[in-house]
Amino acid sequence: MKALRFQPIAGRAEEIIDAILRTPEVASCAKELFTIHLVCEELVVNVVNYAYPAGTDSYLNVEVEKKDGWLVLRFIDGGVAFNPLEREMPDVSLPLEERPIGGLGIFLTVQMMDEVSYERTGNKNILTVKKRISNEEE
Numbered sequence: 001m002k003a004l005r006f007q008p009i010a011g012r013a014e015e016i017i018d019a020i021l022r023t024p025e026v027a028s029c030a031k032e033l034f035t036i037h038l039v040c041e042e043l044v045v046n047v048v049n050y051a052y053p054a055g056t057d058s059y060l061n062v063e064v065e066k067k068d069g070w071l072v073l074r075f076i077d078g079g080v081a082f083n084p085l086e087r088e089m090p091d092v093s094l095p096l097e098e099r100p101i102g103g104l105g106i107f108l109t110v111q112m113m114d115e116v117s118y119e120r121t122g123n124k125n126i127l128t129v130k131k132r133i134s135n136e137e138e
Helices: 013-022 030-050 104-112
Strands: 002-006 060-067 068-078 114-121 124-132
Touching: 002 104, 013 030, 013 114, 030 060, 030 068, 030 104, 060 124
Parallel strands: none
Antiparallel strands: 002 060, 060 068, 068 124, 114 124
């Protein structure tokens, strides 16, 4: 397992996403890389932009594990308690101009990953996403 720690995180979303994508565990998943990139971008940007009140100390830990045909990414932050899975999923059947802003990123994450779970442990948000990966390392 690869453990990454970022502190502070303000203004560092691109750097954090790049570091996750460069881990050997993620980089070796060529067929799933587009999906993983999109999901990481959504989750990291949300933590960087919304998890912490302005001016507070912020961190994001990311655990990356590739095991038994799965890629597991765990995003851990000490921000405001927020379970994105409790948010009502957007009605994607509505025309774009009728849809409210927000919520599409977590919807895409749930749709694109095989498993998504959230827990609040102590003062930490822990969002875990799992993707079944091919055995081929291209």
